[in-house]
Amino acid sequence: xxxxxxxDHNATTPTDPAVLEAMLPYFxxxxxxxxxxxxxGRAARRAIDQARNQVAEAVGAHATEVVxxxxxxxxxxxxxxxxxxxxxxxxxxxxxxxxxxVLKPAEQLARRGWTLAKLPVDGDGRIDGxxxxxxxxxxxxxxxxxxxxxxxxxxxDLEPLAARARAAGAWFHSDAVQAFGKLxxxxxxxxxxxxxxxxxSAHKMGGPKxxxxxxxxxxxxxEPLIAGGGHERGLRSGTENVAAIVGFGVACRLAVExxxxxxxxxxxxxxxxxxxxxxxxxxxxxxxxxxxxxxxxFAVAGIDGETLVGHxxxxxxxxxxxxxxxxxxxxxxxVLRAMGVDEQLARAAVRVSLGRGxxxxxxxxxxxxxxxxxDRLQRLTAMAV
Amino acid sequence: xxxxxxYLDYSATTPVDPRVAEKMIPYxxxxxxxxxxxxxxxxxxxxxxxxxxxxxxxxxxxxxxKEIVWTSGAxxxxxxxxxGAAQFYCGKGKHLITVKTEHKAVLDTxxxxxxxxxxxxxxxxxxxxxxxxxxxxxxxxxxxxxxSVMFVNNxxxxxxxxxxxxxxxxxxxxxxxxxxxxxxxxVAIDLATLKVDxxxxxxxKTYGPKGIGALYVQRKPRVRxNAQMHGGGHERGFRSGTLxxxxxxxxxxxxxxxxLEMGVENERIRMLRDRLLRGVSDIDEVYINGDMxxxxxxxxxxxxxxxxxxxxxxxxxxxxxxxxxxxxSASLEPSYVLRALGRNDELAHSSIRFTLGRFTTADEVxxxxxxxxxxxSRLRELSPLWEMVQEGVDLSTxxxxxx
Amino acid sequence: MAYSVKVLDHYENPRNVGSxxxxxxxxxxxxxxxxxxxDVMKLQIKVGKGGIIExxxxxxxxxxxxxASSSLVTEWVKGRTIDQAMDIRNTQIAEELALPPVKxxxxxxxxxxxxxxxxxxxxxxxxxx
Numbered sequence: 001x002x003x004x005x006x007x008d009h010n011a012t013t014p015t016d017p018a019v020l021e022a023m024l025p026y027f028x029x030x031x032x033x034x035x036x037x038x039x040x041g042r043a044a045r046r047a048i049d050q051a052r053n054q055v056a057e058a059v060g061a062h063a064t065e066v067v068x069x070x071x072x073x074x075x076x077x078x079x080x081x082x083x084x085x086x087x088x089x090x091x092x093x094x095x096x097x098x099x100x101x102v103l104k105p106a107e108q109l110a111r112r113g114w115t116l117a118k119l120p121v122d123g124d125g126r127i128d129g130x131x132x133x134x135x136x137x138x139x140x141x142x143x144x145x146x147x148x149x150x151x152x153x154x155x156x157d158l159e160p161l162a163a164r165a166r167a168a169g170a171w172f173h174s175d176a177v178q179a180f181g182k183l184x185x186x187x188x189x190x191x192x193x194x195x196x197x198x199x200x201s202a203h204k205m206g207g208p209k210x211x212x213x214x215x216x217x218x219x220x221x222x223e224p225l226i227a228g229g230g231h232e233r234g235l236r237s238g239t240e241n242v243a244a245i246v247g248f249g250v251a252c253r254l255a256v257e258x259x260x261x262x263x264x265x266x267x268x269x270x271x272x273x274x275x276x277x278x279x280x281x282x283x284x285x286x287x288x289x290x291x292x293x294x295x296x297x298f299a300v301a302g303i304d305g306e307t308l309v310g311h312x313x314x315x316x317x318x319x320x321x322x323x324x325x326x327x328x329x330x331x332x333x334x335v336l337r338a339m340g341v342d343e344q345l346a347r348a349a350v351r352v353s354l355g356r357g358x359x360x361x362x363x364x365x366x367x368x369x370x371x372x373x374x375d376r377l378q379r380l381t382a383m384a385v
Numbered sequence: 386x387x388x389x390x391x392y393l394d395y396s397a398t399t400p401v402d403p404r405v406a407e408k409m410i411p412y413x414x415x416x417x418x419x420x421x422x423x424x425x426x427x428x429x430x431x432x433x434x435x436x437x438x439x440x441x442x443x444x445x446x447x448x449x450x451k452e453i454v455w456t457s458g459a460x461x462x463x464x465x466x467x468x469g470a471a472q473f474y475c476g477k478g479k480h481l482i483t484v485k486t487e488h489k490a491v492l493d494t495x496x497x498x499x500x501x502x503x504x505x506x507x508x509x510x511x512x513x514x515x516x517x518x519x520x521x522x523x524x525x526x527x528x529x530x531x532x533s534v535m536f537v538n539n540x541x542x543x544x545x546x547x548x549x550x551x552x553x554x555x556x557x558x559x560x561x562x563x564x565x566x567x568x569x570x571x572v573a574i575d576l577a578t579l580k581v582d583x584x585x586x587x588x589x590k591t592y593g594p595k596g597i598g599a600l601y602v603q604r605k606p607r608v609r610x611n612a613q614m615h616g617g618g619h620e621r622g623f624r625s626g627t628l629x630x631x632x633x634x635x636x637x638x639x640x641x642x643x644x645l646e647m648g649v650e651n652e653r654i655r656m657l658r659d660r661l662l663r664g665v666s667d668i669d670e671v672y673i674n675g676d677m678x679x680x681x682x683x684x685x686x687x688x689x690x691x692x693x694x695x696x697x698x699x700x701x702x703x704x705x706x707x708x709x710x711x712x713x714s715a716s717l718e719p720s721y722v723l724r725a726l727g728r729n730d731e732l733a734h735s736s737i738r739f740t741l742g743r744f745t746t747a748d749e750v751x752x753x754x755x756x757x758x759x760x761x762s763r764l765r766e767l768s769p770l771w772e773m774v775q776e777g778v779d780l781s782t783x784x785x786x787x788x
Numbered sequence: 789m790a791y792s793v794k795v796l797d798h799y800e801n802p803r804n805v806g807s808x809x810x811x812x813x814x815x816x817x818x819x820x821x822x823x824x825x826x827d828v829m830k831l832q833i834k835v836g837k838g839g840i841i842e843x844x845x846x847x848x849x850x851x852x853x854x855x856a857s858s859s860l861v862t863e864w865v866k867g868r869t870i871d872q873a874m875d876i877r878n879t880q881i882a883e884e885l886a887l888p889p890v891k892x893x894x895x896x897x898x899x900x901x902x903x904x905x906x907x908x909x910x911x912x913x914x915x916x917x
Binding site: 012014020035038040073100107199238306312317318320325 | 390395399410413418419422424426427428455459460463464489490492494495587594595599615616617618625628629630631704706707742
């Protein structure tokens with residue numbers, strides 16, 4: 001039995017052994033509830049404080065700007081609905097290529113009196129400057145843009161976009177779960193450019209599932225989503241998930257230590273991968289834009305993406321045909337549709353997302369398998385026609 | 386050798402059972418897939434584990450796995466149940482009922498619903514902490530849409546008459562939500578017979594990990610909710626967000642163990658609890674808070690008259706116990722639960738909650754008993770109130786200097 | 789709650805715990821606070837010739853800081869005249885014990901206890917309070 005090769009790191013990542021090691025005591029000897037006053041509780045509180053510092057430090061924020069949540073979706077919901085609850089309904093702008101956990105809360109707000117502007121992107125997935133300017137002129141109150149797209153890896157040039165939103169008087173939020181650990185992030189600098197909040201998630205960068213954070217400027221008034229007990233400065237009640245938070249903290253420390261070496265290694269593998277894909281005649285999405293060093297989103301015209309990833313899985317390569325959460329959704333990727341990709345080609349899309357541990361041999365193996373699979377599928381298609 | 390401090394705070398949280406931890410760890414490392422990934426074996430393996438755990442959670446409470454929705458914990462479950470149902474059924478009415486001794490996760494959520502325009506009645510309890518069924522019935526109004534009553538109180542461990550409350554609510558077409566965070570593994574829960582529409586669960590009170598809980602959402606008759614967390618449409622749209630596989634696996638295993646072992650375990654814990662009670666019963670002026678009959682075997686909540694609560698906690702720092710609920714113990718306010726029982730501030734202040742659990746031993750209980758004897762008598766030696774009472778002064782007649 | 793070393797010391801080894809007989813010559817009692825507030829302090833002083841406090845005893849129902857504050861003042865008042873005892877300020881007590889802001893009321897109560905005991909003494913001995 002050979003182990004399949006995991007090439008779907010944008011869906012989730014394995015927990016780093018050092019992270020697991022740090023978490024284990026919090027399942028056994030150090031199991032206290034951080035709200036308890038006795039030594040078990042105080043030990044848990046200290047562990048959370050330390051993790052909060054580690055998270056803050058990794059993104060250049062202050063520890064008091066870190067709100068721990070159960071996941072990136074919750075952090076995005078908290079920022080959007082929580083800030084909206086403290087404002088009179090107005091204009092809310094998000095990119096048309098956002099993750100569903102920004103799009104759906106935004107659509108909810110649209111049912112509660114808010115006006116939702118979906119910002120169009122260009123053919124490479126970048127925010128369309130002209131439309132953006134037109135929406136900003138309408139003075140939105142909240143703007144949320146993915147820093148790096150989970151499907152395409154396309155990176156938005158956040159600082160000028162945030163500066164423009166700030167000039168319009170908006171709170172500016174960015175979901176940075178895919179960018180964190182792959183790009184340098186400096187909240188102080190972003191904050192001075194006009195970014196008020198960032199979403200981070202542990203399981204996308206070598207930490208465990210179940211811990212995430214909203215990094216948020218304290219001027220942003222927020223109504224909590226989850227009431228009861230007043231944890232996290234009243235912004236998020238519920239017994240803290242100590243082990244996962246500790247793991248998140250360690251993952252942040254490791255991410256900072258490893259980021260530049262990892263990013264360089266991933267970029268090298270990506271080039272190898274993309275060269276191979278272009279050789280197969282594949283179309284690369286977002287190729288004209290700045291992208292995460294680990295993400296390749298491509299299509300082989302005429303070959304259904306779902307079918308292709310199914311074959312690849314059986315051949316030992318785990319990749320995705322779209323974003324994990326909406327994989328059950330038979331609709332073609334809304335991200336590609338927003339980029340103007342036609343439905344047929346969008347249905348052919350396959351995402352490869354590299355991560356720590358992937359190597360040249362695996363990429364070469366993947367390319368060879370892809371080629372033989374594509375050849376076979378093309379023969380079958382030809383026969384069917 | 387005893388490890389100090391002795392942990393007698395199992396209602397605040399429990400350690401993860403080593404058997405549970407062992408089952409969780411592979412899902413962090415080699416089986417780390419995202420259960421929502423539909424295109425490869427990593428995802429399917431994680432999804433299968435999530436569904437197996439869902440069955441285990443359902444099995445403990447005799448529900449259908451399809452009725453179990455994962456959340457990040459009982460606090461979120463309570464928020465989802467109350468806000469989700471109130472918002473969905475607000476066309477039917479805007480009145481809710483709950484009880485003054487509920488957990489903050491319910492009370493604070495009700496306060497929020499009041500700000501959203503709902504009316505909430507907060508019912509008193511009897512001196513023993515139990516709800517009065519007649520008072521409950523008479524508080525129901527034609528526009529009542531939901532009642533929320535906890536199964537087992539976190540501070541005093543009393544078991545509310547959920548079966549009877551279910552009958553009353555069902556006959557009036559009112560939804561019943563039950564916070565069962567403190568009940569799983571301690572009382573038998575049969576959702577096939579209980580007329581309960583929504584029930585909140587937590588893993589970390591039942592030897593599972595923190596960060597995971599569930600909400601039971603009844604299918605027949607079908608209960609509908611407005612989702613509170615939107616996104617990828619996980620959990621059939623009830624709750625979006627990546628499922629933390631390892632935590633879910635942990636909750637499943639913890640609930641499976643609870644189902645298999647609770648019968649024997651609860652009798653063992655009851656013996657230890659009764660041993661503790663016997664051990665301290667010869668200390669004068671000790672009061673039990675809450676009914677002893679309708680109570681989980683894990684809990685003993687005592688007030689030690691004429692000693693002050695904070696100095697008592699300091700004196701018994703070798704016992705990890707709680708005075709009032711863990712979530713409110715940062716404040717110096719006396720427990721609102723004990724006040725709802727009619728306890729005066731002094732007795733509420735000097736209350737200690739002892740909650741025993743799976744790893745409590747007789748030696749630990751005996752140590753606690755000895756320590757309590759020694760420290761209570763020391764503090765009473767220091768207490769002018771105790772001295773006055775010994776001299777026959779009725780403290781209620783004393784004019785205290787304004788302070 | 790993190791207590792200072794000095795609070796812990798007084799709490800673990802309170803000085804001068806106990807009571808004098810109320811009718812004993814020169815004994816005066818100050819009782820301040822209320823059970824509902826969580827603190828009651830009883831301070832007794834035994835005043836000898838020349839108005840010098842020869843001995844002091846206390847009993848306190850209250851938190852560790854309250855116990856420490858009252859224990860400390862029994863040490864401080866001994867050997868002082870009642871007028872000198874009246875000069876003891878809560879800020880000195882709070883400083884000596886490094887009380888955190890939420891515990892300042894304990895030092896205020898201890899100062900009040902001294903005043904109440906002295907007032908009791910003066911009342912018994914026909915002096916102006």
